[in-house]
Amino acid sequence: MHYQTESWNSYLPTKPPTTDSLQLILRLAAENAVVIFSKSTCCMCHSIKRLFSGMGVNATVYELDEDPREKEMEKALIRLLGSSSAVPVVFIGGKLVGAMDRVMASHINGTLVPLLKEAGAIWL
């Protein structure tokens, strides 16, 4: 894919979301069984972290605000989710689960635990 960065820059002050940043996200997501993209100041992210740790899951957390690649990762996540908030986002077994409401819904309807077991994140 090829972006016209010059014409883009004339309309927006920031860099466009490139496939590179999306690839980065997906690559990071595939490296561990459970990956959470978060921000250290976000309290909903804190909730999701507590949810997984409460279930005995040792999740890999990327705090965007402590990462130099914050801006592009944020944009990629927003694009991926189609929502206004980039974090929190959860990947299990390299596949996108979603934001807080999707995680909650899957936990309540009983699909989260099997997913975690399949990814090897918990054993029972």
Next chain:
Amino acid sequence: MWEFCQTDGSLDLFGWLVTARISIFIEVIDMITPTTQFTSTSTMGVYEPIHQISMWDDTFGGTISPNTDVCIITQADAKLDDKCEYASDRSLEPAEDNQTAKSIRDKVQRRLAQNREAARKSRLRKKAYVQQLETSRLKLAQLELELERARHQGLLIGGATANMGLCGNVNSGIAAFEMEYGHWMEEQQRKNSDLRNVLQSPIADVELRLLVEDVLEHYCNLFRMKRDASRADAFYLVFGMWRTPVEQFFLWIGGFQPSELISVVMPQLENLTDQQLAEVRNLQHSCQQAEDALSQGMEKLRQTLAQSITTLAAGAGSYSSQVVSTMEKLESLESFVQQADHLREQTLRRMSCILTMRQAAKGLLAFGEYFQRLRALGSLWAASPRKFT
């Protein structure tokens, strides 16, 4: 049906009316000895309106019909008058035993006359009081209408707790929510009745399903209303400001706590299979985990806000970056309220999947009745006087 009774022993309206009633009873019992005949009610100008007496009969389960009461009194009056005249004419009769009998009769007659007087006064007082109640009732209806209009125009913030002191804040989103919530509650009562009626008859599962879906949809409407209102004022939602204090006592992030609710509803359900029991237990466990996670997020929000407040510069303007970031943190409360409601919705849906249609209907009815009773208790508490020792 809730009845409001004084607990401190003072004579309230009910007590007063019972006393009035008792005085009439005494009179009637005294009158039973002479022969009684029934006169028409048209002779009783003082004793109208009779329909009010019959209303109180219903309340207190009186066994004597109002017409009987009053007729006997009139007839007895007539008889007594005759007797009095007769007695005065015969005042010169000298016999000893007649004297004792006469004095007893006099005492009886005096007591009866006093009773009659007391009863009459009591009836007049009651009549005046009832008229006062009627006019007050009309006035109250008028005031409520004005209040509704004012709220609709976003001029007031109402709610069950009048002592929050927020009336200076104009928020039409909240005013709209309160009005909608009133309608939602009325609709909820109707749906509860439908569930009750339907469960008493043998009804096909497919029809039950429609009703169950309808009730679930109604709850989803409430969550949608709350979501819209949380954009206007998340704190209003979190504290359940439209609810009575007793209801607020049970709140978890602006509503019912799903895991607690499962505990309340489960004993009302019968014939659950082992599989169903296991699934419900799992659901409750998942709910608890989800609730803990959200509660911890709220706690984290409080901590970061506290830190933020301590670092706010003394002379910080409303638009300084510190204040702005603190305000942004406050805004994140909205997402917690929404996640909590989302959890509630998911729990309700999951329960209705685990249960059979009939069980789900029973569960929803138990759920609805629980909240009705909680709200009624809250209203009762709010209306009852406080003791000052």
